[in-house]
Amino acid sequence: MNLRMQYARPRKLDQATELLDALGTGAMVIAGGQELMPYLNYGRISPSIFMDISGLAELEGIEETAQGISIGALTVHRQIQINPVINSALPLLSFAAAQIGGGRQVHNRGTIGGNIVAMHALYDIAPALIALRAQIEVAGNQGLRTVPLTELLVETDHDLGTKTLLTRIVIPAMDPASGWAYEKLKITEGSYGSANAAAIVLRKPDGDLQVDLVVGAVAEQPVDLTGPLSERLRDNPDTDLDEQIDAVCQAVITDPISDQRGHAEYRKAMACVVAKRAVAAAIKKIKTS
Amino acid sequence: MTKQYVGNSTSTLDHAAFVSGRSTYTADHIFPNQLHAHFVRSTHAAAKIKRVDLSGAERVSGVVLAMDGMQAAEHLDPIPHFVDPIVFGGKTTNLRCLALGQVSYFGEPVAVVVAKDKKTALYAASRVNVEYEPTQAVLDASDAIDSNAPRVVPEWADNMLMQVPFGGGDCAAAFEAADHIVKTKLKVHRQSVQPIETRSYNAVWDHRESAITLYATAQNPHPLRYVLTNALRMPENKMRIVTSASGGAFGLKMHGHPEEALICLLAKLTKQAVKWIENREECLLTGGREQEHEVDFAINADGRILGIRDHFLANVGAPGGTPGWGMAFLTGLSMPGPYDVADLDVLANIVVTNKAPWSSCRGYGKEVTALALELGIDKAARELNMDPVQLRYKNFIKSDAFPKKSATGLIYDSGDYQGVMEKTLQLIDYDGFRDQQDALREEGTYAGIGVAYELTPEGGALPGTLVAGYDTSTVKVDPSGFVTVLTGVTDPGGGNRTGIGQIVADELGVEFEKIRVVQGDTQSCPYGFGNYSGRSTIVGGGSAALAAQDIKLKIITLAAVMMEVPEETIEIAGGIISTSADAGSQMSFVEVCYAAYTRNYDIAACIEPPLESTRTFKPGLISHTPDEEGKINPYPSYSNAAYAVVCEVDIETGKVSLKKFAVVHDCGKTINPILVEGQACGAVAFGIGGMLGEEILVDESGRQLTTDLVDYTMPRAADVPPIALGHHDTPNPITFMGLKGAGEAGVGGSAAAVVNAVNDALKCLNVEVLELPVSAPIVWKAIQAASLGSTETES
Secondary structure (H helix, E strand, O other), X not given: OOOOOEEEOOOOHHHHHHHHHHHHHHEEEEOOOOOHHHHHHOOOOOXXXXXXXXXXXXXXXXXXXXXXXXXXXXXXXXXHHHOHHHHHHOHHHHHHHHOOOOHHHHHHHOEHHHHHHHOOOOOOHHHHHHHOOOEEEEEEOOEEEEEEHHHHHHOOXXXXXXXXXXXXXXXXXXXXXXXXXEEEEEOOOOOOEEEEEEEEEEEOOXXXXXXXXXXXXXXXXXXXXXXXXXXXXXXXOOOOHHHHHHHHHHHHOOOOOOEOOEOHHHHHHHHHHHHHHHHHHHHHHOOOO | OXXXXXXXXXXXXXXXXXXXXXXXXXXXOOOOOOEEEEEEEXXXXXXXXXXXXXXXXXXXXXXXXXXXXXXXXXXXXXXXXOOOHHHHOOOOOOOOOOOOOEEOOOOOEEEEEEEOOHHHHHHHHOOOEEEEEEOOOOOOHHHHOOOOOOOOOOOOOOOEXXXXXXXXXXXXXXXXXXXXXXXXXXXXXXXXXXXXXXXXEEEEEEOOOOEXXXXXXXXXXXXHHHXXXXXXXXXXXXXXXXXXXXXXXXOOOOXXXXXXXXXXXXXXXXXXOEEEEXXXXXXXXXXXXXXXXXXXXXXXXXXXXXXXXXXXXXXXXXXXOOHHHHHHHHHHHOOOOOEOOOEEEEEEEEEOOOOOOEOOOOOOOHHHHHHHHHHHHHHHHHHHOOOHHHHHHHHEOOOOOOOEEOOOOOEEOOOOHHHHHHHHHHHHOHHHHHHHHHHHHHOOOEEEEEEEEEEEEEOOEOOOOOOEOOEEEEEEEOOOOOEEEEEOOOOOOOOHHHHHHHHHHHHHXXXXXXXXXXXXXXXXXXXXXXXXXXXXHHHHHHHHHHHHHHHHHHHXXXXXXXXXXXXXXXXXXXOEEEEOOEEEEEEEHXXXXXXXXXXXXXXXXXXXXXXXXEEEEOOOOOEOOOOOOXXXXXXXXXXXXXXXXXXXXXXXXXXXXEEEEEEEEEOOOOOOHHHHHHHHHHHHHHHHHHHHOOOOOEOOOOOEOOOOOOOOOOOOHXXXXXXXXXXXXXXXXXXXXXXXXXXXXXXXXXXHHHHHHHHHHOHHHOOOOOEOOOOHHHHHHHHHHHHHHHHHHHO
C-alpha cells in the first residue's frame, strides 16, 4: 500500500505509452474507475502512480470505418446503449451494454475499454464482442497493433493497463438480415449473471443457419461455441438444434466456475439453457424478406 | 376526544432532511484533531495468537497509537453481555474487545491502530504483523455437538451454549394418539441485516470533566452507557451517548460489539476524538438465523394438530456480547405461534461455532419459528392432501379465546387470526388463482401460491437485564406554547418519533407542527431502553401520552380560572381553548402557556410550574413471577399478520419470480398508516431477499466468502412484486389506545410464504425444497434430483 499516490494525465497517446513504459510496474491505468475505485477505497490496490487516460482524444469517439465501427476505449456503456450508429449497425452490442449491472451511475462512468481490460469472467460485454468478431487495437511503446478479442483474451503478455493501452474496438457491422439475442440469467436483479449467451443467426442462401454463439460467466473466459456448433450442424444436419447446442456445450465447457452465483454443475447447465434460448430468440428475429 | 393526527399519514418530522441528503448521521460528526481507528482482524477462524508485532505500524508517521489484546485487557474489563446466557442457564465467557491469546472467528479484532487520518490508519494496520498457529475450526452446529469436536471456548466442556426445553402438556401421548405424523426437516441459512448506514462510533474526550461523549449508532443508548462505563471502569454518569439520524438498524445496532468500548478507550488514552466507521466487509461479518429444525406434527384425520415436536440446532457462531444468541431462545419460546396446540415439545440446542457471533436480526428468532411452523404445516397439507389454508383455519386460536396462554407460557393479548387470513386471501384472490393454476400448468407455466402466518411477541422485558419492557418520556411545553417530547425510546428510521409526535399533538390538542421530539441523547432524555422488539411506539407513545395528559390537566385548570368557567367545560383542539359554557369565549393555547409561567403569583397560582411532566408507561400482561410450571411471560404485545404470494418457477433454471404479494396485519391500532405500511413492505423485502438471494458463505476453513453486496445480493425493486396491504386491527387491551408493535414483524411470514409458494408450484413435479434459500441453483438441483428419481423409477 502506498500513502502518497501520484497522478499523471497525459494528453497524447504516444506520451502515455512512453510514460507507462518508463514507469514500470508501479503504475496503474485508470479511466472510468468503476473497476479500480472500490479496490482503492478498501486499500487493496495502491499504485505509486495512477495514470488517468481520460484526456486521450485518440481513445474517444464512435466512427464508421472501412473495417467496421470503431469505438474509442473511453466510450461509456451509456453511449453504447444510445448511440445511433451502434444502435443500427451493432444492436446486439447496445443491448448487451444495457444488461451491465450497477445502474445508471455505472453506465455513465464505466468504459468499454475498462470492461474488456478487466477480463472479468462475469462481465457482460465480452461474449457479445466475440460473437461480433471484434478486433482490438492495442498501443504500446512499439506502436499500434490490432488483434482479435478472442486472441487477446488468451495472451499472457498483452501488458494491458501496465505497459500497453487498449485504444479502440473495431467491429464489422452486423448483417441487417441476421437475428440476434443476448440472454442473461441472474439469480436476483442485483447479482452478476450465472450464465449469459450472445447469439447471431443468419439464414444462408441455401437455407442453412449460420450461428455465431458465445457463452459467458460459465468459465474464466467466454466460450466461443461457433466453430464446434457449425461442425456439428454440418455433420448431423437432421438432429434437433437444441440437442446440438446441448451436445456442444457439454463437450466444450470443461472447466465451469463455481461461486456465489451457483456451483459448477449449475453453471454448465445454465450455459446450455441460455445458449439455446439466445439462439431461439435470434432465429425469431431474423428478418424474412 | 377527537383525534386530529392519530390515524393519519402525517408526514414525518424529518422527511425533508432525509430525502435531500442533509440529515446528520453519526459518521458525519467531525471534531478538532479528529483521529481515526482501523482494526486488524483475524485471518483465521480458529488459531492461537503466538505474537502480535505492532512495531511496523508504530513507525508510520501519523500513527498515534497501536494496541493489541494484551494492552487492551490492561485498561478494559470484559464487555458485559447485553443478555448473559448464564441468566438463562447457559454458559458464559469473558468477552474481550481485542482477541487475547486466541481467535475464535474470522474477522475477530486482533489489534487496532489510531492515526491522524483514515488512510494512514489503514496503511499502518497493514503493517501489523500477527503470528497465528491455526487450529481446527468447527463451522457446522451438527459437527460442533460431537463430543470430539474442537472446543470454541477451550475452558468449556462442550460447544453447547445452552440447551433449553420449551413446551407443555403431554406431547408423547399426542403423537401416540394421532392419525398422522408429518415430519419436516428444514435448514435455515446464515443471513445478515445490512442497513445502508453501517455502524460508527466517535468518542470525544472531555478534559474538564474526565468524561466521554460517544457519538454512536446505537439502538439503546442508556443501556450501552451502562455496558461501556462498566468495561471502562468509569462512573456511569461520566459518559454521554448521542445518537444521530439512523440509516437503518434492524438489530445490528444493539450493543455488545467489541469496537464500542475500544473506541472509547482509545479516546480516553489519546485524550482526543477517535472515530471508526465500519466498512461493508466488516458489517457482513454479522449474521444470524442459521438453524436446523426437525419439526414433527401429530395430526388427526380431520386436520386438527394434536402435538408439535421440534428439536432444533442453532449455530450462533462464537460467543459475543450482543443479544444475538437470544434469537435462538426466542425461536423456541414463540412456538407454537398462532396455533392452538397445548402438547408441545421443543428443545433448543444453542451451539457455538467458529463463525462470527450472531448479532440481532430483525425478527429476532421469531422469523425462524414462523418458517418452521409454516413450512411444516404446508408439508402436512401436501402429505394429507388438504388445502393449506383450511388446515390453518382448523388450528388457529379462535378470536374469542384471548387472553390466551401458550404452551410455552406466553400470554397472547388479542387477535383474530382467521379474520386476518381471510382478508389476505381476498387481496391476493386465492380462489381465483387456484382456478387458473391447472390451466397455467398446461401452458407450461409452473405457478404456485403460498400463504403463511406470523405471530410476533413484541415489547419484551427480561428480568434482571436492561431489556426492561417499560419506558419513559418527558413532555415540556414552553411559555410560547411549543412542545418538546424527550423519550427513552429511539427511532431506527421507521418514524416512531413522528408517531409519538402525533399522539402528543392529539393529547394536548395542539398543532403537530409545534411538536419537537428529541431522542437518543442520554444527557437530555429520560433513562430509557431504546428501540428493539417493536416496542417504541407502544411504550414511547404511551408514556408521552401520560405526560401530555398531566400537562393538559394543568392547562385546563388554568384556562378554567382565566375564562371563569368550570374545568369540565374546557375543550382544547388545534391550539384553541374553548368552553361549552360560553360559545363565544375562546383563548389560545399559547396565552394560557405564557400565563402558566408568568402569572404564578396571581391567576396561575392554581398550578405548579413548569409545564413539564415525566411519566413511565409500563405495559401490563408481562409477568416475571414464574407460574406453577415455572414459566414467565416477557411480552405485552403480540402483533400478527398473514402473508400470501404468487410465484412462477422457471423449471429449466430454477429461478423463482414473484408475481403478487399480499399482507394483512394486526398492529392493534394504526397511528400512521403510511409509516406502518412502510415497515410492512420493508419486512416483506427482507423476507423475500433472505429466501431468494441473501446468504453468508464461508469456505471450509471458516474464511468468509461473502464480503460485499455483489455477493450478498439483497433484493432490488425488480425482485419485489407489487404488495397489496390491508389492516385488520384488534386492539391490545393493555396498551395505550390498543397499540401493538409494527416495526419488527413480517420477515418470517413473508419468507415462509415465498417457500410455500415455490413448493406449491413444484408440487406437480414431486419437488420440495426445505433447505433454504430457495435460490435458483438450489431449486434447480431439487428439480434435477426429482426428475432423475422419476426416470429411475420408470425404468
